[in-house]
Amino acid sequence: MRSTRLSVLLSYLLLGGMAMLFVVPLLMMFIGSLKPDQNILVEAGSLAAFLPSDVSLQNYADVFRRSDFPRYLFNSLFITGCIVICGLLVNSMAAYAFARLQWRGRDLLFNLVLALMVLPFEAIAIPLFYGASILGLRDSYTVQIVPFIANAFAVYLFYSFFISMPKELEEAARLDGASTLRIFFSIIMPNAKPVFASVAILTFLTWWGSYLWPMMVTIGPAVRPLPVAIASFFTLPPLYWGDILAFGVMMVSPVLLLFVTFQRWFVRGVASSAIKG
Amino acid sequence: MTRDSRSNEQTATALLMAIPALAGLLLFILLPFATALLLAFTDLRLGSPLLVRFVGFDQFIHLINDPDFVRALFNNLLFAAVVVPLQTALALALALLLNRGLPGTVAFRTLFFMPVVFPMSLVSVIWSLIYAPGPDGMMNAFLEWGSFGLWEPRDFLRDPMLALPGIMLLSIWQGVGFQMVILLAGLQGIPQSLYEAAALDGAGSRQQLIHITLPQLRNPMIFVMLITTILAFRLFDQVQIMTRGGPDNATTTVIYETVQAAFARQQVALASAMTVVFFLFVLAVTWLQRRYTHHEREVS
Amino acid sequence: MASIEFDNVSRSFDGGIDAVHKLNLNISDGEFMVLVGPSGCGKSTLLRMAAGLEEITSGEIRIGGRAVNHIPAQQRNVAMVFQNYALYPHMTVRRNLDFPLRMQRLSSADIERRVRHIAEMLDLVPLLERKPKALSGGQRQRVAMGRAIIREADLFLMDEPLSNLDARLRVQIRSEIVRLQKELAITTLYVTHDQAEAMTLGQRIAVLKEGRLQQVAQPSEIYQHPANTFVASFIGSPGMNLIRGTLRHNQGNTLLQLGPMRLILPEQVASRYTGLNSRYDQTLIAGIRPSHIRIDQEQSQTGLSARITSVESLGHETILHLATELEVDAAEITDRGVFATQPRPLIALLPGHQGFTTGDRLTLNLDIDNLCLFDPQGKAID
DSSP, X not given: OOOOHHHHHHHHHHHHHHHHHHHHHHHHHHHHTTSOHHHHHHHTTSGGGGSOOSOOSHHHHHHHHHSOHHHHHHHHHHHHHHHHHHHHHHHHHHHHHHXXXXXXXXXXXXXXXXXXXTOOGGGTHHHHHHHHHHTTOTTSSHHHHGGGTSOXXXXXXXXXXXXXXXXHHHHHHHHTTOOHHHXXXXXXXXXXXXXXXXXXXXXXXXXXXXXXXXXXXXXXXXXXXXXXXXXXXXXXXXXOHHHHHHHHHHHHHHHHHHHXXXXXXXXXXXXXXXXXO | OHHHHHHHHHHHHHHHHHHHHHHHHIIIIIHHHHHHHHHTTBOOOTTOOSOOOBOTTHHHHHHHTOHHHHHHHHHHHHHHHHHHHHHHHHHHXXXXXXXXXXXXXXXXXHHHHGGGGSOHHHHHHHHHXXXXXXXXXXXXXXXXXXXXXXXXXXXXXXXXXXXXXXXXXXXXHHHHHHHHHHHHHHHHTSOHXXXXXXXXXXXXXXXXXXXXXXXXXXXXXXXXXXXXXXXHHHOOHHIIIIITTOSTTTTOOHHHHHHIIIIISOOHHHHHHHHHHHXXXXXXXXXXXXXXXXXXXXXX | OOOEEEEEEEEEOTTSOEEEEEEEEEEOTTOEEEEEOXXXXXXXXXXXXXXXXXXXXXXXXXXXXXXXXXXXXXXXXXXXXXXXXXXOTTSOHHHHHHHHHHHTTOOHHHHHHHHHHHXXXXXXXXXXXXXXXXXXXXXXXXXXXXXXXXXXXXXXXEESTTTTSOHHHHHHHHHHHHHHHHHHTOEEEEEESOHHHHHHHOSEEEEEETTEEEEEEOHHHHHHXXXXXXXXXXXXXXXXEEEEEEEEEETTEEEEEETTEEEEOOHHHHTTSSOGGGGTTXXXXXXXXXXXXXXXXXXXXXXXXXXXXXXXXXXXXXXXXXXXXXXXXXXXXXXXXXXXXXXXXXXXXXXXXXXXXXXXXXXXXXXXXXXXEEOTTSBBOO
C-alpha cells in the first residue's frame, strides 16, 4: 500500500496518543515508587506525578520490612515454574500419543479432551476447593500446582503442531531402531521448540497472574503467591501508596525483563493460541 | 493380525504417555465439574445439621428470584456488551496501524502488549490509585483538564454509575494487547498477492480494507471476540480487589456472587448452581464461535 | 544381506481399492531391483510394507526367509533413504550418521570407526560437524545414503531418492548408487516413477500399475518384449506406438493389415509366436518403437504416406508427430499427457537434428523385425 506523508503523520499521531495512555499508569507506578508517600497522592493530579521528587529507595526498604516479599516471589516462581515444566512434559506426551500412535480408545478420549477445553477454571473452582479441603491440602504448594499441570488446551496446541510435522523423521528413526519414547524425546521434542515455547509462555501468563484460586486456598503467607500478596498488602493498614507501588514494581520487574528479552516468543506464543479457531 | 500386534505394543506406550495428562484432566476438571453439576440439584449447605436432599431445579429457581444474582448476570452481560466491541475495535485499529510497517513499530507493539504480563491484581491496585477520589486523583484531574474545568471530582469506585465503567476501562487497558497481537498475526498471514491482485483490479486502500483485510481476518476476529466475551463472564479479580461488588451491587458479577455464596454463606449447592449457569453462558458463546468460524479448505 | 520375498501381499484401505493387490515378487540376495510405475501404482506402499511402516493386510513378506509381518520396523534391520531424505534437522551430519549405531548401543570406538569409514567413502569428512540446513541438495542426499549404509542392514530401500535433485546431479548420483550397490552387494529395492532411471539402474525392473505387478524382467527384456501394452507405452521415451490391425492369411503368408498397409510377417518374426494361425482374421495390436519407424522423403509405393503435425527437436534427436491412416491406440498411460480426444499421432524418433517442418509429407516404413504383437486386451501374444 502506498502511504502518503499525511497518513504516516496521522498514524504516528494515533500511535503516540495511544502510547501515552499505555505509558501513564506504568510511569506513575515506577516514579511513584521512588517518592515519599505523602508526595504521591498530592502530585497525582498534576504532571508532577511523572517527575521524580525527593527520590529514595525508602519504599522498597519498607516493603521488605512490612512484608515477606522474597517468600512471595519464591512462591510465585516455584508454583508457576512447576506448572509450566510438568505441564510441558505431561501435555506434550499425551498430545503425541493422540497425534501419532495407534491405540484403542484414542479418538474417544481425544474428543473428551477437546470437550474439556470449553470448561473455564471458574466452573470447577468450588468443588475443587472442597475436595482439597477434605484431603487437608489447603494452604499447600501441592494444591496450587498439581490440579493445573494437565491442561486440555495445551494438549490441543501440542496436538495441532505434532499432526502437522512431517512423518518421515519419525519413520526414519523407527527404521534406525529407536523406540517410540526415544523418538519422542530425541526427535520430536528438539524439532518442536516453537510449540514448547508458546505453550510455556501461555501457561506462564495464565498462572503467574492467577488470583482466584490462591485467594481461596491460601490462609497464611507461607505459600501465598504474589497476586494474592499484593492484594492483601493493598488492604493492610495503614495505606502507604509508596510501599504498594514499590511492591508492584518488584513484582512485575522479573516478568518485564523476561518479556523484553523474549519478546518475539511472547508474541508468537500468544498469536498461536488463536489456532483454536 | 498384524494390526493387533502392532497396536498392542503401541497401546502400552501410548497409555504410558497419555495417562498422566488424562488422569489430571479427569481428576481435576471432569470430576469437579460433574460434582458441581450434581450439587446444583441438592440443598447442600456446609455446617447445616440437616441431611442433603435432592431438590431438583429449586436452586435455579432461587437464583432467578435472587436480585443480587440477576444484577450480577446483568453486569456481566453489560460488561461484555461494552468491552467486547470496544476492545476488539481498539485491538484491530492498533493492529492495522502497526501492520503498516512504519519505523518504531516494535517499540509500540512492546508497549501495547506490556500490560498483558501484569497480573490483574497488580493492575487493579495501580488503577485504584488512578481512580483516587478528590481533585488530586489522576483520573479526576485528567477529566477536569480535558473538559476545561466542567468535570466535578468523583469517587469513581464508590459511585454506582462510574464503578463498572471504571473497571471496564482498566480491563481494556490490560487486555487489548493480547487481542492486538492475535489480529496482527492474522494480518500478517494474509498473502500479499491478494492485495496486489486487488490493486491491479483498481481497489483503493479503503476498498482493500473492506474487501480483502476484513474478510480474511474473520476467524481471528471471531476468536478474539470469543475470548473477550468469556473473560467478561469470568470477571472477578478486579471486582474483588477494587470494589467488592459494590457500591450497591453495581459491580457484582456471577463469579463474585459464587465465591460469596460458597465462602461467606457456605451455600455450596447454590454456588454450584451459579457455576452451572456460568458454564452454560460460556458454552453458548463457544458454540456461537464454532458456528460462525469458517473452515475453508485449502486450495491446492 | 538377505533375499526378500513378497508372497501374495495385499494392502487395502478402508472402503477403498487395494493399493497393492496379491503381489508376488522375489528379490534375491544382493540384487538391485527397481520398482517403477506411475504415481499411485502402489510402489511406495510396497516399499513401506517391506520397511514395516505400513501394515500388511494379507499375504506374507519374508526377509532372509523369515516372515516379518509381525516384526516392528525397529527390529527388521532394514535401512531406507527417503525422498526428502528425512535427515534429523537438529543433529549434525555426524549425529545423523551415528544415530542408528547409538540405537544399537555400539561402543563409541566402533561408532567412531564406522562414521569415519562412511564419511570417507561418501566424501562427507569436511561436513561432519554441519547441520543439514547448511548442506546442498546433493550433500544431503549423500548423508541420507550414508545413514542408511552405516547400519550394515539386511536390506536397502530407496524411495525416489533422486527426485529432489536437479537433472545434472541426478545422473551423477545415479552412477554413484550403482557403484555403491555393487561394492556393498546389498539387496536393494529402489522405487521410482522415472522409467529412464529404472532402465539405467536396475538389474531387474518390476513394473507396477494400480497395485498389480505387470512385468518383472531385465531392462532389455522389458524394453524389447513388454508383457502388455501398458508396459510397452510406459517404458521408453516416447513410449511404443500401438496400432490396431488385423492378422490375415494369404497364400501361406501371414499378413498384418494396419490401416491401408499390408505387411508380410517374415518367417523369423512369425515363428516367434506360437499359434498365430488361431488368430487369423482377428483384431490385434501391433507395437512399434518410435525409433523403429523409417522415413523416406520421396513418395514410394510400398510405404505409408504421412503428414507431420508437429516436430520436437531435442538436438541429439528429433521427435515427429505424424498423421496417418493408421488407427493408433490411446495408450493407457503416457508420460506426455496427451489426451485421447483427437486422433492420436504416430510418433517417430530420428537421430540427430532433422530439417522437417510441420506440414511436410513423408512416406514411412515400419521396421517389421522389431514389431511386438498384443491381443486386443493388451496382453502380449506368446
